[in-house]
Amino acid sequence: MTLLVKNLPFILQGIGMTLALALATLLISTMIAFILGILATLRFRWLRWLVKAYVELFRDIPLIVNIFFVFFVAPLFGMELSPFAAVTVGLSLWGSANGTEIVRAGFASVPRHQWQSAAALGLKPWEVYLFITGPQALRSILPPFVGLLTLLVQATSLGALVGVSEFFKVGQIIVERTTMMEGWNPAFTVYGAVLLIYFVICSALTWFGRWLERRLKNDQRRPASVGPLLVKPLTQLP
Amino acid sequence: MEFDLAYLMAQGPALMRGLWLTVQVSAISIVLSIVIGLMGAAVRVLKLPVLDKLVVGYVEFIRNTPLLAQLFFIFYGLPTIGLKLSLFWSGVLSLTLWAGAYQVENIRGGLETVAKGLREAAFSLGLTPWRFFRLIAAPMAIRVGLPSMLNTSISLLKNSSYLQAIGLAELTYVAIDRISMDFRTIEMFVAICVIYLALVLVLSVFANRLENRLNKPFRV
Numbered sequence: 001m002t003l004l005v006k007n008l009p010f011i012l013q014g015i016g017m018t019l020a021l022a023l024a025t026l027l028i029s030t031m032i033a034f035i036l037g038i039l040a041t042l043r044f045r046w047l048r049w050l051v052k053a054y055v056e057l058f059r060d061i062p063l064i065v066n067i068f069f070v071f072f073v074a075p076l077f078g079m080e081l082s083p084f085a086a087v088t089v090g091l092s093l094w095g096s097a098n099g100t101e102i103v104r105a106g107f108a109s110v111p112r113h114q115w116q117s118a119a120a121l122g123l124k125p126w127e128v129y130l131f132i133t134g135p136q137a138l139r140s141i142l143p144p145f146v147g148l149l150t151l152l153v154q155a156t157s158l159g160a161l162v163g164v165s166e167f168f169k170v171g172q173i174i175v176e177r178t179t180m181m182e183g184w185n186p187a188f189t190v191y192g193a194v195l196l197i198y199f200v201i202c203s204a205l206t207w208f209g210r211w212l213e214r215r216l217k218n219d220q221r222r223p224a225s226v227g228p229l230l231v232k233p234l235t236q237l238p
Numbered sequence: 239m240e241f242d243l244a245y246l247m248a249q250g251p252a253l254m255r256g257l258w259l260t261v262q263v264s265a266i267s268i269v270l271s272i273v274i275g276l277m278g279a280a281v282r283v284l285k286l287p288v289l290d291k292l293v294v295g296y297v298e299f300i301r302n303t304p305l306l307a308q309l310f311f312i313f314y315g316l317p318t319i320g321l322k323l324s325l326f327w328s329g330v331l332s333l334t335l336w337a338g339a340y341q342v343e344n345i346r347g348g349l350e351t352v353a354k355g356l357r358e359a360a361f362s363l364g365l366t367p368w369r370f371f372r373l374i375a376a377p378m379a380i381r382v383g384l385p386s387m388l389n390t391s392i393s394l395l396k397n398s399s400y401l402q403a404i405g406l407a408e409l410t411y412v413a414i415d416r417i418s419m420d421f422r423t424i425e426m427f428v429a430i431c432v433i434y435l436a437l438v439l440v441l442s443v444f445a446n447r448l449e450n451r452l453n454k455p456f457r458v
Contacts, residue, residue, distance in 0.1 A: 199303050
């Protein structure tokens with residue numbers, strides 16, 4: 001316990017780093033996921049295959065290999081990435097592959113007749129995406145994205161392997177330091193505490209995801225749904 | 239830096255040894271995790287008083303903590319309180335506990351689909367709970383839960399690469415080790431990516447076959 005109190009600033013720094021890493025990755029993944037996910041809903045078959053190949057490739061290769069790949073290969077092409085950047089890129093590749101699948105499935109869950117009736121009313125394709133299918137898809141997309149964030153928080157622990165001083169690495173350093181300086185090995189306590197703190201963070205996120213899911217499901221019964229703001233312009237169309 | 243096939247060939251035996259270890263660890267862990275999954279799911283479906291809560295806690299804990307931290311807790315933490323396991327078995331234990339939590343949910347999901355009426359019918363015909371479970375519930379549940387069980391198994395196979403962090407010389411460890419010695423980065427990454435993709439492909443083809451076979455009697 002004294003060990004934890006003594007290292008508190010260090011630990012908080014590590015947690016901050018973990019969250020920063022997770023959020024940065026989530027942002028990048030979300031952007032790529034929406035672009036690729038929407039591309040996958042378009043009519044071009046080869047485009048769909050391309051997206052599918054991307055998704056499958058990064059889902060089937062172990063995440064560790066992915067991160068090491070970015071870390072070791074980028075310098076060969078003259079890009080000296082910092083460990084932080086390398087982990088962000090490696091995790092983003094993985095996160096966006098999973099996110100793409102979520103977005104694609106989200107759009108697929110919107111009934112086809114929504115598209116057809118919107119088109120019949122004379123909406124342009126981008127208007128259909130923005131005002132009709134998008135908001136509906138968002139409802140099934142948001143909860144799994146919170147789940148993805150939970151996984152990303154856990155996955156950032158892999159940063160320790162290439163030397164990012166995120167939360168897990170902090171735990172490792174505390175163990176080593178204490179063993180060296182005070183002559184006893186606190187591995188059980190420290191790694192136990194590390195597990196507990198991850199558990200608290202991720203449980204909170206999981207809980208939030210479930211709450212969001214319930215919330216959005218309830219909304220489905222009411223006419224005013226996900227974003228009244230997003231849907232509003234539709235009432236002004238002729 | 240051009241692609242050096244001869245180098246890759248020369249590393250073949252080392253990679254194969256790593257692959258063999260990966261396959262061993264994964265196979266043992268997959269089997270054990272399914273055993274845990276079956277037991278945990280049985281506890282949850284039968285709603286045994288205290289055990290039920292324990293299983294829920296276990297599942298939630300594993301799902302909300304990183305595998306890497308679990309692995310370090312088992313490999314570095316447990317020996318300090320007198321529980322020493324070898325490198326290999328620490329790896330197997332952590333992968334088993336990790337995948338076991340997911341398997342509990344997968345199998346439970348399958349079991350829940352077995353209708354309540356079916357259980358009552360079986361009991362009124364004089365089947366013991368155990369025979370009902372073995373003869374009726376389990377076969378039906380496995381058919382439903384199998385795809386997600388195989389998915390978890392595939393994840394386990396990929397996650398066996400975590401064991402390189404504690405120094406078990408499986409596939410990823412061998413590759414990273416070679417890279418730090420010879421700097422033939424591209425060759426090694428191509429090699430292990432191809433091997434992992436092949437492993438995943440083999441498992442998923444097997445999964446599809448199995449699903450098809452189990453679904454055969456139910457097709458119209």
